[in-house]
Amino acid sequence: MSKQEDLLRIITGIRRAIPELHGVMIASTDGLSIAHDFPEAEAESVAAMAATALGLGQRITERAHLGGLMETVARGEYGYMVVYGAGQNAVLVMSGPTNSNLGLMRIEARSASAQISQVLK
Structure with missing residues (x-):
């Protein structure tokens, strides 16, 4: 299986959950999209915003x-739009409605981030 297929499988797993x-x-x-299921017209801006949010969040928590x-x-x-680090070089983004279960998003993100990190090694 290719890296792209592995990443799409991870996204599919999150969407199923x-x-x-x-x-x-x-x-x-x-800030570049690697894999996603957002509408294509949104992908570039979502990727850029996610990278910016991750960097800003890291600076805030550090300082x-x-x-x-x-x-x-x-x-x-x-x-909501929630951004998680996924290894050294990747960001995981989840976007959902106001009634999104943030606890479930966190649980799925932990597992998915570890998988993404392994795939992109």
Whole structure:
């Protein structure tokens, strides 16, 4: 199986576990989309925002002496976008409605991030 197929399998697993999500993306820390199920027109901007959110979240937690970054959460009137580090060079993004189960998102993200890290080694 290719890396791309492995990453798409991870995304599919997340979507099966949390079907209400609007989209899932694996992006580089440079802001480039690697694999996703977002609408194609949104992918480039989501990847760039995710990388920025990860970097900003890391700086905030570091400067505020909060330890290593666990997640960056943006909550808006219509839903959430949650960003997780996935190894040294990748970001995992989940976007969902306001009634999203953040606890389940965290559980799935831990497992998926470890898998992504292994695939992109």
